[in-house]
Amino acid sequence: MVEFATELQVSRTGIPGLVVVDLPVHGDARGWFKENWQRAKMTALGVDDFRPVQNNISFNDAVGTTRGIHAEPWDKFVSVATGRVFAAWVDLREGPTFGATFTTVIDAARAVFVPRGVGNSYQTLDPDTAYTYLVTDHWSPEAAYTFLNLADETAAIDWPIALSEAEISAKDLNHPRLADVTPMPPRRTLVLGANGQVGQALHAEWGDGPTIEYATRQDIDLADPGLATARPWREYSVIVNAAAYTAVDDAETTEGRALAWDANATGVARLAAIAAQNGIILVHISSDYVFDGTAPGLYAEDATFSPLGVYGQSKAAGDIAAATAPRHYIVRASWVVGSGRNFVRTMAELAGRGVAPRVVDDQRGRLTFAHDIAAAISHLLEVRAPFGTYNLSCEGAVMTWADVARVVFETVGADPSLVRDTSTAEYFRDTSRVISPRPENSGLDLRKIRATGFTPVDGAVALRSYLQS
Known part of the structure; x- marks a missing residue:
């Protein structure tokens, strides 16, 4: 025996x-x-x-x-x-x-x-x-x-x-x-949506090198049915999908609806199939808009999807598709701030001109800075965290957009009392555009990503640092 x-x-x-x-x-x-x-x-x-x-x-x-x-x-x-x-x-x-x-x-x-x-x-x-x-x-x-x-x-x-x-x-x-011997090179990392806020932050985080590739929509279109043969996918180990259709209100139009679903859902399903077939880690950026904002507290990663508008619906469908890739990280962020035009920069400009803006006070959440998303993605990959969905935002109190605006005014030396509170309904009352509904509560529970060893930054500290830089 x-x-x-x-x-x-x-x-x-x-x-x-x-x-x-x-x-x-x-x-x-x-x-x-x-x-x-x-x-x-x-x-x-x-x-x-x-x-x-x-x-x-x-x-x-x-x-x-x-x-x-x-x-x-x-x-x-x-x-x-x-x-x-x-x-x-x-x-x-x-x-x-x-x-x-x-x-x-x-x-x-x-x-x-x-x-x-x-x-x-x-x-x-x-x-x-x-x-x-x-x-x-x-x-x-x-x-x-x-x-x-x-x-x-x-x-x-x-x-x-x-x-x-x-x-x-x-x-x-x-x-x-x-x-x-010619050493075997490592498999490559591909960042999609390279010109976006998160794409640019990843470029700053990872730099340039022979194993990092950055692609815009002109390079790789997620809506292309031929995506499966667009690259020698076996040569890649990680795909970061930082590409998305983010025009929340335009997504409610006939043209915008199709574009949102193509980029945010159908394209993600194509990526997930490619990742599954080729053993690739798929990193996908999610949004607080997959929830309706009616929860009394912070949203956990496994909260039930209940999107209000077309943008949120297409993002929720994209999350479901991304999760079919055996190796996936879905990083769900709220109120993203990065390079280019955004709410924080707009408020700083208005403060500098002495303008007294009306800002909504019935939407609550926490900012997420694009460079922190890039850092979190790097961390999840480096520590080989368990695959799945991870919420990410700044740490600290949940605030309204009006609260954020007042912090911006105060930080740049303007009078925070110039910021006037208004409701979302009142803010959009006189517009002729189609407006997408917004979740009233976008607060995300951060315990899961903290458990991997990643420490989210304090929101107030991060906002002041962003404005000073």
Whole structure:
């Protein structure tokens, strides 16, 4: 009877992302059984939820059969069904761990998760060894591969059976040494809506580089039915959807309604399908307008959608679509302030001219500065927070728009008493335009994002800092 470990365990290695999984194997006189890949249990212990699409098996007749070192542009989960192998991995990705090596013996009770770009190799220790691996992409001759010679002196792998006595293909024998290897570049991040407030804030947060791409609507149109083939999506790891139709009142018109639904809902559904198919993290910006504003307190992330107008309805539909991507962050913000024309800048200009504006006092919420949205997105990605929806706004008291205007006036040295309160209905009474209903309460509960280690900024402090800068 075979005796193996009975407890599932996951161990980290010196190569980032490469983890060893010790598997419970249950044996008796008939043989043995194991759960080779168990998504719920393994992801709970920190193994990537990598969602494989192909299962491959390599059968090896003789002891000493040696294969590698191959790095592919996809993740894989390697194990053996029968026999044992001595396995070696070398990090061939761009970065500080390029060239790092890890080795172990794999038998029926051990498996290893190998991240994209890490070179994989093995040498059989038993005859009739069946080596099996799950992969996250279908094999393609057009894919970008990276290789390393099995005898590389820098990696210095201590093969149990000398390579001169091993069974190796001529192709594997001719792979380059480490000094001549072209490192595998990381997958890219794509920011959509690059000219918008959040897009510009992300540009300031992340800067320019070969792995960051910023796109406007002219570059990538979410309403394009051909979006699925607009880019080589397997080359991307993150898509941030900062694009949206935000003309709240125009969305109530015949033309605006179609534009809002195309950008805010249908386009997001296309992105979610692309993200799901290609293992991409989708980051989507949501809005307080998905709620009707009748709640007595702050809105939690799981509050029931009840949008009042077309804009809010299209954003709610977009949230539902974005959540279908297995790896998604929906960042729900309220009263966004960034670069360009916005309420805060308008109030500052009016204060500077000594104008006494009428400002609504029956809508309550908290400001969210675009650069804080960018910082929160960076944080969620860096700490690998659980996927899902996260509310974000400034910390502090819930205020009316009139309250915010008075803080702006006071901060720029004007008399805050110049701000005159009015109701939303009165403010729009004389306009001939179609006006969308606004939620009266846009306050968002911030406990969930705080629990990830992100600290929202104090609203009053952030507003004064924004005006001074």
